[in-house]
Amino acid sequence: MELFEVLNPPQRLLMGPGPINAYPRVLQAISNQLIGQYDPVMTGYMKQTQRLYQQVFETNNEATLLIDGTARAGIEAVLVSIIKPGDKVLVPVMGRFGHLLCEIAHRTGAEIYTIDVEWGEVCDPALIEQEIKRIQPKLLATVQGDTSTTMNQPLAEIGEICKRHGVLFYCDATASVAGNELKIDEWQLDAVSVGLQKCLGGPSGSAPISLSDEFVKQINKRKHVEKGIRADHHEDGVEPMIQSNYFDLPMILDYWGEERLNHHTEATSMLYAARECARLYLEEGAVNVIARHKQAGDALATGLKAMGLQLFGNQAYKMNNVVGVYIPDNVDGEEIRRELLLRFGIEIGTSFGPLQGKIWRIGTMGYNARQEAVLHTLAALEAVLLRHKAAIQPGQAVIAAMEYYS
Amino acid sequence: MELFEVLNPPQRLLMGPGPINAYPRVLQAISNQLIGQYDPVMTGYMKQTQRLYQQVFETNNEATLLIDGTARAGIEAVLVSIIKPGDKVLVPVMGRFGHLLCEIAHRTGAEIYTIDVEWGEVCDPALIEQEIKRIQPKLLATVQGDTSTTMNQPLAEIGEICKRHGVLFYCDATASVAGNELKIDEWQLDAVSVGLQKCLGGPSGSAPISLSDEFVKQINKRKHVEKGIRADHHEDGVEPMIQSNYFDLPMILDYWGEERLNHHTEATSMLYAARECARLYLEEGAVNVIARHKQAGDALATGLKAMGLQLFGNQAYKMNNVVGVYIPDNVDGEEIRRELLLRFGIEIGTSFGPLQGKIWRIGTMGYNARQEAVLHTLAALEAVLLRHKAAIQPGQAVIAAMEYYS
Numbered sequence: 001m002e003l004f005e006v007l008n009p010p011q012r013l014l015m016g017p018g019p020i021n022a023y024p025r026v027l028q029a030i031s032n033q034l035i036g037q038y039d040p041v042m043t044g045y046m047k048q049t050q051r052l053y054q055q056v057f058e059t060n061n062e063a064t065l066l067i068d069g070t071a072r073a074g075i076e077a078v079l080v081s082i083i084k085p086g087d088k089v090l091v092p093v094m095g096r097f098g099h100l101l102c103e104i105a106h107r108t109g110a111e112i113y114t115i116d117v118e119w120g121e122v123c124d125p126a127l128i129e130q131e132i133k134r135i136q137p138k139l140l141a142t143v144q145g146d147t148s149t150t151m152n153q154p155l156a157e158i159g160e161i162c163k164r165h166g167v168l169f170y171c172d173a174t175a176s177v178a179g180n181e182l183k184i185d186e187w188q189l190d191a192v193s194v195g196l197q198k199c200l201g202g203p204s205g206s207a208p209i210s211l212s213d214e215f216v217k218q219i220n221k222r223k224h225v226e227k228g229i230r231a232d233h234h235e236d237g238v239e240p241m242i243q244s245n246y247f248d249l250p251m252i253l254d255y256w257g258e259e260r261l262n263h264h265t266e267a268t269s270m271l272y273a274a275r276e277c278a279r280l281y282l283e284e285g286a287v288n289v290i291a292r293h294k295q296a297g298d299a300l301a302t303g304l305k306a307m308g309l310q311l312f313g314n315q316a317y318k319m320n321n322v323v324g325v326y327i328p329d330n331v332d333g334e335e336i337r338r339e340l341l342l343r344f345g346i347e348i349g350t351s352f353g354p355l356q357g358k359i360w361r362i363g364t365m366g367y368n369a370r371q372e373a374v375l376h377t378l379a380a381l382e383a384v385l386l387r388h389k390a391a392i393q394p395g396q397a398v399i400a401a402m403e404y405y406s
Numbered sequence: 407m408e409l410f411e412v413l414n415p416p417q418r419l420l421m422g423p424g425p426i427n428a429y430p431r432v433l434q435a436i437s438n439q440l441i442g443q444y445d446p447v448m449t450g451y452m453k454q455t456q457r458l459y460q461q462v463f464e465t466n467n468e469a470t471l472l473i474d475g476t477a478r479a480g481i482e483a484v485l486v487s488i489i490k491p492g493d494k495v496l497v498p499v500m501g502r503f504g505h506l507l508c509e510i511a512h513r514t515g516a517e518i519y520t521i522d523v524e525w526g527e528v529c530d531p532a533l534i535e536q537e538i539k540r541i542q543p544k545l546l547a548t549v550q551g552d553t554s555t556t557m558n559q560p561l562a563e564i565g566e567i568c569k570r571h572g573v574l575f576y577c578d579a580t581a582s583v584a585g586n587e588l589k590i591d592e593w594q595l596d597a598v599s600v601g602l603q604k605c606l607g608g609p610s611g612s613a614p615i616s617l618s619d620e621f622v623k624q625i626n627k628r629k630h631v632e633k634g635i636r637a638d639h640h641e642d643g644v645e646p647m648i649q650s651n652y653f654d655l656p657m658i659l660d661y662w663g664e665e666r667l668n669h670h671t672e673a674t675s676m677l678y679a680a681r682e683c684a685r686l687y688l689e690e691g692a693v694n695v696i697a698r699h700k701q702a703g704d705a706l707a708t709g710l711k712a713m714g715l716q717l718f719g720n721q722a723y724k725m726n727n728v729v730g731v732y733i734p735d736n737v738d739g740e741e742i743r744r745e746l747l748l749r750f751g752i753e754i755g756t757s758f759g760p761l762q763g764k765i766w767r768i769g770t771m772g773y774n775a776r777q778e779a780v781l782h783t784l785a786a787l788e789a790v791l792l793r794h795k796a797a798i799q800p801g802q803a804v805i806a807a808m809e810y811y812s
Contacts, residue, residue, distance in 0.1 A: 205673025
């Protein structure tokens with residue numbers, strides 16, 4: 001029999017594109033003992049969590065709740081619940097996570113139309129409007145912050161365009177939420193999904209989502225109740241059944257709603273974590289948390305530039321919480337990352353697809369969006385690069401970042 | 407702004423059909439700080455977790471891993487990955503969770519054939535063979551322990567029948583695993599999925615699954631790799647794409663395999679919990695843990711009968727870890743449950759569908775499969791029933807259970 005040892009993970013400073021270190025208070029919350037899923041205390045915590053995420057998302061959407069899975073589960077729940085085979089979906093693709101939206105939507109039978117944007121740029125709202133007019137999609141699906149490119153798509157104008165043309169507007173804000181502005185009601189978003197493992201400072205495994213009343217009205221046409229669960233007869237919706245049970249949002253809304261109709265068994269520990277992530281964010285204040293992310297991100301970028309490194313992508317649209325930086329000539333990017341991890345306990349990110357081997361991605365998120373994390377990372381990166389004889393400017397990076405902070 | 411209070415759940419004794427109280431060591435494990443998903447320590451933990459669940463499941467299946475979601479997510483991952491539209495699936499339905507298998511399979515486009523078994527009984531393997539011959543399904547999908555009826559389906563003979571007829575054999579063992587025997591290889595199961603929140607003594611939110619080589623061969627025909635993730639070209643599988651991305655097992659196998667191809671971001675905290683659940687089970691020893699569940703379940707049933715209550719279902723096939731008991735005449739079952747919860751801090755279960763309002767379900771699972779939990783529950787239930795003037799035998803239940811234990 002192989003039992004292995006008691007869990008004892010090393011202390012890492014996670015400065016990649018996520019996951020990152022959880023706030024200590026989140027780890028305290030997640031370790032609380034369980035209670036029953038219909039315990040009035042539990043349903044109370046569920047209601048509180050809904051209210052907390054309404055505030056995080058700056059929305060009055062009643063349909064604000066958690067999907068029990070990673071951020072990707074939240075995306076799939078939204079897309080599979082709204083898209084029927086043959087529905088037209090328009091997706092601006094600015095990086096890997098735009099491709100992911102297409103891929104998930106494709107599997108629901110959607111007709112996909114993309115606006116292909118060069119990696120490192122964002123999509124012009126005027127172009128989105130032009131394509132909406134031409135294609136007349138049911139849904140516009142976009143990513144806000146795409147960590148694969150570090151770009152943050154401006155959303156403020158797009159919601160109004162969608163409303164004007166009767167198009168539903170969904171955004172995956174997993175990587176951007178809590179590090180960059182996100183205003184569901186003001187920006188007229190119909191659906192948003194996120195995860196905890198970026199700027200919210202929690203573990204992966206719970207996906208807060210929020211849906212507008214119009215979105216709920218649309219998906220409820222596909223409502224359906226499981227056999228064997230209810231004594232009385234129930235009238236099913238008029239439109240085709242959603243092709244997933246686990247991600248059937250009308251059923252999940254019933255589970256979170258007053259009726260508390262059984263669906264899955266709520267992942268209580270993850271709910272404890274999600275609740276505490278939101279409390280931390282709101283307690284510090286949205287404006288302050290986002291400012292802290294901007295400060296840490298700018299300090300890091302300042303340090304990297306002072307080292308003589310070149311940043312990736314259009315800096316006017318960079319997310320506050322992650323920066324792409326070109327790997328200098330004649331060094332092996334993966335060897336540098338390995339040394340940072342194993343000698344300094346610091347993790348920075350590699351890249352996907354066309355950027356693989358070309359840039360690193362360095363994050364400053366949640367608990368790690370703080371001065372010491374930025375300074376340690378710059379100092380360690382500089383040392384490792386010098387050891388590998390990279391042509392960088394020594395002795396400048398940390399000081400530049402410290403000065404930025406003063 | 408509404409922040410609500412620091413999480414402070416009441417101490418409950420969860421004696422329902424699950425979720426139940428987590429083992430304290432699981433709550434310690436889950437509160438560990440996060441590490442990166444490609445950190446060698448993390449991939450090491452993933453490998454260990456695979457090895458631990460191979461031992462829990464008594465299998466050599468290499469494809470043994472966690473799905474990031476509740477037990478229901480594990481079910482859907484298995485079914486959506488194997489079933490293509492038009493595939494025939496045979497499901498013995500003995501309770502609510504049989505209906506759930508049908509419901510999930512139906513959404514993948516399967517042609518569903520059921521064997522309808524009266525709630526409280528199990529399905530005769532000879533009948534299964536007869537129906538397999540008649541229908542020639544691709545897959546037989548069954549529940550092992552269906553908590554809605556408390557029955558435990560014998561599986562030992564069914565695997566051999568399936569093999570003989572070239573039918574794949576899947577079992578949802580969420581409610582039975584670790585409280586009742588489950589031998590994947592000996593019983594020739596092709597796919598099994600479970601959850602942590604029953605006899606494994608962890609929180610809901612992670613679904614260990616195991617797949618035979620033959621099952622993997624079948625699903626790999628539908629393999630597909632996301633765009634934007636890989637630099638090189640990749641040949642896709644020959645069969646239609648799996649209709650879910652999140653539950654695409656060939657992709658998830660690549661994430662857990664040597665290639666570590668990115669899919670979702672592993673829910674690290676839940677993996678910590680799952681790993682510790684398995685360690686606890688194996689450390690105590692499968693035979694001992696199952697015996698402990700049988701002992702607690704029998705002691706509880708003995709006590710209930712001594713009180714003069716009638717048990718539900720064919721007791722020859724009762725799961726070790728949960729018992730159904732008829733609500734006595736002239737008492738309000740929900741009022742009794744409420745009083746047990748709010749005055750004694752003890753939770754017992756209500757019922758679904760045809761059994762709603764007729765029986766309670768009382769569990770003795772994982773950490774709570776122990777003498778004191780059984781005795782406190784019987785004592786409290788007796789007191790509340792007497793207070794509500796139920797016609798029961800006073801003063802017998804606890805003593806009978808104590809004597810059973812001596």
